[in-house]
Structure formats: structure tokens, C-alpha cells
Amino acid sequence: xxxxIFIAHDGSRREVPGTDGETxxxxxxxxxxxxxxxxxxxSCACATCHVTILEPWLSKLTPMGKDERAMLEAxxxxxxTSRLACQLRFSAALDGIEVRTPASQH
Numbered sequence: 636x637x638x639x640i641f642i643a644h645d646g647s648r649r650e651v652p653g654t655d656g657e658t659x660x661x662x663x664x665x666x667x668x669x670x671x672x673x674x675x676x677x678s679c680a681c682a683t684c685h686v687t688i689l690e691p692w693l694s695k696l697t698p699m700g701k702d703e704r705a706m707l708e709a710x711x712x713x714x715x716t717s718r719l720a721c722q723l724r725f726s727a728a729l730d731g732i733e734v735r736t737p738a739s740q741h
Contacts, residue, residue, distance in 0.1 A: 639725065685720075
């Protein structure tokens, strides 16, 4: 089974199934992952699904669009590897991806 690993600010890990074509946000919400609120429902209109991507996975992601970049400018703790989980679609290439949720979202 494909998986996505969410790592909370305290280091606790939560492994959830990843379904091809679903966003990381949808996987998190469907599995009640703490730290992913998704207030806008995935329309890239808030930043409550902010995650940071661990380095080995960055090259496997689709490039960031201007709307996502604009939303990330509003987060309180952006990192160079910050992304919005609603903008990241899961695929077999991302099986085992590890993402961190920021302390500000817990």
C-alpha cells in the first residue's frame, strides 16, 4: 500500500494511505491528521494545509504556482521547502513521502 508520512512539530509521525491522484491535503483530512485544517477545502485560498517537504522529495513535486506562492507569503513560519498540501497530488513517485506540519498549525 502506498503511504504518506506526516511528521508533527514534536516529531511524532503519522502514516496514512496515499491514493493516486488525491492531494496530500485530502489524504490528511480523510485520515484526521493533526495540523492540517484545510479551511478553504483545497482551493488554494488559505494556508492552513502548509507543510514543509523533506529535501529528497522536492525534485519529485510539481513546480509551485503563483497562487500557492502568494498564499505561502502569508504563513507565519515559512521555510525554503514550504508548500501547500492542497497543491500536491499523490502518485506512485511520491510513495513514502515525508512532510512536516508546522507548530503554528497544531
